[in-house]
Amino acid sequence: MSRYASNSNIFDQEEVLREDHHPDELPERSEELDQLHMALSPAARGVGANNVFLYGKAGQGKTAAAKKELSELQYHAEQESDHLDLTALYISCESDDISTSFRAASRIYMELTGNDRPTGYSTDAVVDMMYDAMNEIGGTIIIVLDEIDSLGTDDRILYSLPRARSQGYVNDNVYPSVIGISNDLQWRDNLSPKVKSSLYDDSVLFSPYNAEQLRQILRRRGAKGFRSAELVKIDENTSVDESNEKVVTIDNSGDEYVFRSGVLPTDAIPLVSAIAAQDKGDARQAIKYLRKAGEIADRAGDTTVEDTHVRAAESQVEKETVREAMLEMTTQAQLTLAAITVVELAGDTPARTKPIYGVYKSIAEEVGSDKLVQRRMRDHLKELDMQGIIDARKKTGGSVGGPAYHFELQVERDIVKDVLKNVTRFASIDFDSIGSDDQPGLERYT
Numbered sequence: 001m002s003r004y005a006s007n008s009n010i011f012d013q014e015e016v017l018r019e020d021h022h023p024d025e026l027p028e029r030s031e032e033l034d035q036l037h038m039a040l041s042p043a044a045r046g047v048g049a050n051n052v053f054l055y056g057k058a059g060q061g062k063t064a065a066a067k068k069e070l071s072e073l074q075y076h077a078e079q080e081s082d083h084l085d086l087t088a089l090y091i092s093c094e095s096d097d098i099s100t101s102f103r104a105a106s107r108i109y110m111e112l113t114g115n116d117r118p119t120g121y122s123t124d125a126v127v128d129m130m131y132d133a134m135n136e137i138g139g140t141i142i143i144v145l146d147e148i149d150s151l152g153t154d155d156r157i158l159y160s161l162p163r164a165r166s167q168g169y170v171n172d173n174v175y176p177s178v179i180g181i182s183n184d185l186q187w188r189d190n191l192s193p194k195v196k197s198s199l200y201d202d203s204v205l206f207s208p209y210n211a212e213q214l215r216q217i218l219r220r221r222g223a224k225g226f227r228s229a230e231l232v233k234i235d236e237n238t239s240v241d242e243s244n245e246k247v248v249t250i251d252n253s254g255d256e257y258v259f260r261s262g263v264l265p266t267d268a269i270p271l272v273s274a275i276a277a278q279d280k281g282d283a284r285q286a287i288k289y290l291r292k293a294g295e296i297a298d299r300a301g302d303t304t305v306e307d308t309h310v311r312a313a314e315s316q317v318e319k320e321t322v323r324e325a326m327l328e329m330t331t332q333a334q335l336t337l338a339a340i341t342v343v344e345l346a347g348d349t350p351a352r353t354k355p356i357y358g359v360y361k362s363i364a365e366e367v368g369s370d371k372l373v374q375r376r377m378r379d380h381l382k383e384l385d386m387q388g389i390i391d392a393r394k395k396t397g398g399s400v401g402g403p404a405y406h407f408e409l410q411v412e413r414d415i416v417k418d419v420l421k422n423v424t425r426f427a428s429i430d431f432d433s434i435g436s437d438d439q440p441g442l443e444r445y446t
């Protein structure tokens, strides 16, 4: 007999707890959806949608909001409008490895025509082919470019698309527009002013979810994902056992519910939400913690998800996230992370760039790697901050100089240490001895 089981003590519609599940409702984003709705509304009036930029940190519902609003517009086009001829494309620049205008134009061309990737053409030629395809299709064409920052500094396509009508690249009956999505705010700031002003008629900020918003999200998803869980709407016939049931909300309607579940005790969702809210207010992370806690309980043969499962899930997910991020990092980013980890283990954080750079140089030397100048290494520190692995804070300095960045690890140091110890390049670094009483290992690197 195998160790697999076809049913679970814990889960019901487990797919609802997965990343690719598309929620029907995003009540926590009603304001952002309204703004997006306003930006797309001109399309329904037959004059093409505005170009719009959705930005905010990871897991804030930007992609979910874009997809929801577009499907509503699609519904309007198909069921209600006699003149809106809509083609909507969703392109994930990161997963499709779209790092150049050539690749972006090719992908749009492929999606519009169903043809294979064009090969052997110049960027200009592929851009022309893309516009020809738009002319062929006609009507309103809305292109979602998710993780648009993957395009880096190659902003040619971003300059061209919003100008397609005014420059006569497309016929009068074609209305192309772009919904750009990004969690890299620096990328947007670094765009050339001419691209910035033309690409975004409107922009919508998605700020991090707070703990109550995360609780609502988890209640809605948890009620479907976990066994025997349900949200019971309170009316005059509902009897609430106040000793172990809590009255909760799940949206902005003001309606009250009780969350009943034999599997999730009343404090599991609040605990997950508190952990995720303290971290980044990331809904993806919160959902992942809850699902993982369920998986850990299930594997142990337990019938309820307890605090210990949630804590174990937190640590496991954090490890996986750091590990994944580290695997994708360049050598220089890994070196920078190793340097700040050494400083952290020695108890010297928050630290300014200079001491971290000193350690960085010694490690680079020890592992036989190229050394960047301090400014370039500092860029890596800032990048690590954006990934949520370290924390960069601007503080006013002492007698000399103005405010300066101070850096420290944001994820648990033992997790980073564990991951770094398994990177072959760092095999010679004894992370365990650094900062210990008998071996103040930092001295070796300063």
Ligand SMILES: Nc1ncnc2c1ncn2[C@@H]1O[C@H](COP(=O)(O)OP(=O)(O)OP(=O)(O)O)[C@@H](O)[C@H]1O
Pocket: 018, 019, 020, 021, 022, 023, 025, 026, 027, 028, 029, 056, 057, 058, 059, 060, 061, 062, 063, 064, 065, 182, 183, 206, 217, 283, 284, 287
């Ligand atoms: N208000 C919400 N209600 C229910 N689920 C939500 C909500 N917001 C986000 N989610 C879920 O959280 C996960 C992440 O959301 P989404 O991919 O839309 O975030 P994002 O802001 O686009 O993140 P990234 O920038 O990392 O791509 C998805 O599974 C999504 O369904």
